[in-house]
Amino acid sequence: MGFIWITALKDLRRFWRQPLTLAVWVGIPLMVGVLMISLFGGREGPRPQAYVLVADEDDSFLSGALVGMLSQEAAGDYVRAERVTREVGRARIEKGDGTALLIIPAGFGEAVLREDSCTLRLITNPSQVILPRIVEEGLSIVADGSFYAHRLVGEDLRRFADGPPGGANVFADSTVAEFSVRVNRLSDRLAHYLNPPLITMEDAPPPEEDAETESVTTNAGMIFLPTLLFMALLFMAQGLGNEYWEEDRLNTLRRVLVSPRGVPAFVGAKLLAAFALMLCVSLIALAAGYAYLRLDWSTLPPVLLWAGCAGTALTTLFTLLQLFAASQRAAHILGMSLLFPLMFLGGSFFPVEVMPDWMAAVTRWTPNGWALMWFKRIMLAEAGPGPLAAAFAALLAGTLVLAIICGWRLRRRFARG
Amino acid sequence: MIQVEGLRKQYGDFQAVKGISFTAEPGAIFGLLGPNGAGKSTTIGCISGLLEPSAGRVTVMGHDVVGDGPASRRELGIVPQEIAVYEDLSARENLAYWGAAYGLRGAALRARVDAILEQVGLSDRAKGAVKKFSGGMKRRLNFGCGIVHEPRVLLLDEPTVGVDPQSRVHLLDHVRALAASGACVLYTTHYLEEAEVLCDRLAIVDEGVIIAMGTLAELRAQLGEKDLLRLGGRFDGEAALGALAALPGLEIVQADAETLTLAVAGATGRLPEIFRVLEGAGCEVRETTLRQPSLESLFIKLTGKELRE
Secondary structure, eight states: HHHHHHHHHHHHEEEEEETHOOOOOOOOHHHHHHHHHHHHSOOOOOOOOOEEEEEEEOOSHHHHHHHHHHSHHHHHEEEEEEEEEHHHHHHHHHHOOOEEEEEEEHHHHHHHHOOOOOOOEEOOOOTHHHHHHHHHHHHHHHHHHHHHHHHHHHHHHHHHHHHHHGOOOOHHHHHHHHHHHHHHHHHHHHHHHHHHTTTTOOOOOOOOOOTTTTOOOHHHHHHHHHHHHHHHHHHHHHHTTTHHHHHTTHHHHHHHTSSSSSSHHHHHHHHHHHHHHHHHHHHOOOOHHHHHHTOOOOGGHHHHHHHHHHHHHHHHHHHHHHHHHSSSHHHHHHHHHHHHHHHHHHHHHGGGGGGGHHHHHHHTSSHHHHHOOOOOHHHHHOOOOOHHHHHHHHHHHHHHHHHHHHHHHHHHHBBBB | OEEEEEEEEEETTEEEEEEEEEEEEEEEEEEEOOOOTHHHHHHHHHHHHHHOOSSOOOETTTTTTTTHHHHHHEEEEESSOOOOOOOOSSSHHHHHHHHHHHTTOHHHHHHHHHHHHHHTOOOGGSBOOOOOGGHHHHHHHHHHHHHOOSSSSSESSTTTTTTTTTHHHHHHHHHHHHHTTTOOOEEEEOOOHHOOOOOOOOEEEEEEEEEEEEEEEHHHHHHHHEEEEEEEEOOSHHHHHHHHHTTTTTTEEEOSSEEEEEEEHHHHHHHHHHHHHHHHHOEEEEEEEOOSSSSSHHHHHSSOTTTOO
C-alpha cells in the first residue's frame, strides 16, 4: 500500500505543478457553462418589465384610463408606465431608455366614445424584442374591448359623448341611473361567459414518465450543474488517460515497470491519484453549485463520492483506449475521438433535458450518460439505498475490470516486448 | 551476481539476442561492449525483467527473473540510457520517490537521499525543479535515482551518452566505488576507451551474439601483438590477396574493392614491403590507418567492421 500511496502523492504533486493543465480541464467547462446559462437563462431573477413612456396629448378621462389599464393589477407585473412629453419620450427612446413610447393624440377620448377612427402611435425600442410585443398586445386588447363595448352599449356612450341635453351642465340622475342599471344587467347576462372565464390557463406538471427517465428540473442551474461537472470530469479523464504515455515520454515508465512492485501497484496508484483529483475538483464545483442553487447539503457526500468514482471509471476507460495507440500523439487523437462523442451524446455538453427523445435514449447507454443519470438521482435524493448501492457496485466493478485490462495492456505495450 | 544462460530474444522473425551466456560477479564491473543494435539493451531489458526472454535463463543473486521477478528486481538498480526522472519534481523528490519505490522509508530514506545528493553534486540544487537543470545535472540525477536504494546489482545502460567529460569522469569514479563496495555492476557501452579503463571483464557483442569474452588482457591476447593496418584505395584481383597472404606474420582480416584490413606484427617497419606487393598486383593505395592492439582493433578483427559503423 505504501508504494501506491507514495506514487499517488507523487502524481498529485506533479499535477499541482501544472496549473495550466488543471485550468484547462476545469476552465473549458466553466466557460461553456457560463455561455450556456446566459443563453438558456439562469436562476430566477427579477421579472422583466416593459417600461412604457406615455405622451398623453388628450389628457382626458379615457386617455388616463388607458394609461391606468396598461399598468394596473396583473398587467402591472409586466408593464410600468410613465407620463412624458412627446419630445422627452422620443429622446429617451432614441437613447434606449424605455421599451416603447405611446403617443395618445388629442381627441382620443372623444373618438373612443363616438367610435370614430383615431390613431395611437407606438414607437418601440428596436433593441428589445419581447417586451414591446407585450405592450402591442396590451393595446390590441384595449382596442378590442372598445369595439365590443360599442356593440353592447354604444348608443349610451355616444349619448354621453354629446354631453347633457338642453344645455345642462350635468346629466340627469335618471339618465345616469338608467345607464348604470343597463350596464349592471348586461354584466349579469354576460357573467356566465366572463366569470369564470371559459378558457383558463394554468401551470401543469409534465406527464409522469417511466422509472428510467430522470426527473425534469426546471431550473437552468440545476440542469447545467451536473452537465458541466461531467464535462470537466470527461476532460480530466481524457488528460489523465494519457498519463502512461507521459510517463513513457519521461522514460520513467520503464523504471517503474522494473521496480519490485511492478504494474498492478502502479495502475492502482494512478487510479488513486485520479480519484483524489476528481474528488477535489468535484468538491469545489459542487460546493459552489449547492450554495448557489440552495440545494440540500445532506446529499453532498454521496454525490461527491459518486462524482469521484465516476470520474475514476472514465479515466480507466480513456486510459485503456489510449494504451492501444502506437504513440503518444496517436493516443491523444484517440482520446479526443472518444471525448467529443461521449460529451455530446452523454449529456455532458447539452443537458439531457434539452435533447430530442432519440438522443436522450442514447445518452442512457453511454458510460458518462449513465453516471450522470445516477448523479442527478442522488443529488435530488431520488435514489433509494438499495438501487444506489447496486449502482455503486456496478461502477466499482466496471472500474476494476477496466483497470485489470489496463494493467495487462500496459505490460504488453511497454514491457515484455 | 548475474547469470545469463543461453538467452534468446525474438521479435517476430527478428532475433535480437541469439543465445548469450555470461556471468557477472559481485565486486566487479562486467562490460557488454558492442555497436548500436548489437543486442546490449535487449539483454539488459531481459535481466531487469522488462522483457521476457524467448529462451534461456537469467538469474539475479540467485532469483530467476521470470519465475521470481519481484525478488530479482528488489536486488537491482537500473540506470537507463535515457534520462528517466520527473521534470516537475525536485531532485530531492525524485530521489525520495525512487528510494521509496524500493522500500526505503523515513529516516533511512532521508539519509540516503542526502548522501546521494552529495555524491552526485546536487546538494545545492536539491529543491530546484529538474526541468531547470542542465543536461549533465539531469544525467547525474538519473544515475543517483538508480543507486539510491543501494542495490547489490547495478545495470548501467550506456550511462555516459551525452555526458560532458567532467561529469563522465565523476560518474565512472562512482561506478568503480560501487563495485569496490561489493556491488555487481553490468555496464554496457559502445565507448571502447571507457570499457578499457573501467571493466574487469568484457563481452563483445555483435548481432545478438558474444563474439569474444574475458578480461582485457585475455582479449588482447586473442589479437596477439599485431597492429591493425587499414588501407583505403582500389584493390582488385585475387592476385593481390594471394601475394599478401604469402607474406609471413600477416593476416587478412577483411577485403573488398575499396578497403583492405590487415593484422600485421610490427606493421610500421613492414609498410614498404606491403605497398610494393600491392603495387605489383596492380592495386592503388590512397589512405593508410595504423592501429595499435586495442579492443577496437580486436572488434575489427572479429567482425571486419568498426564499432561505430
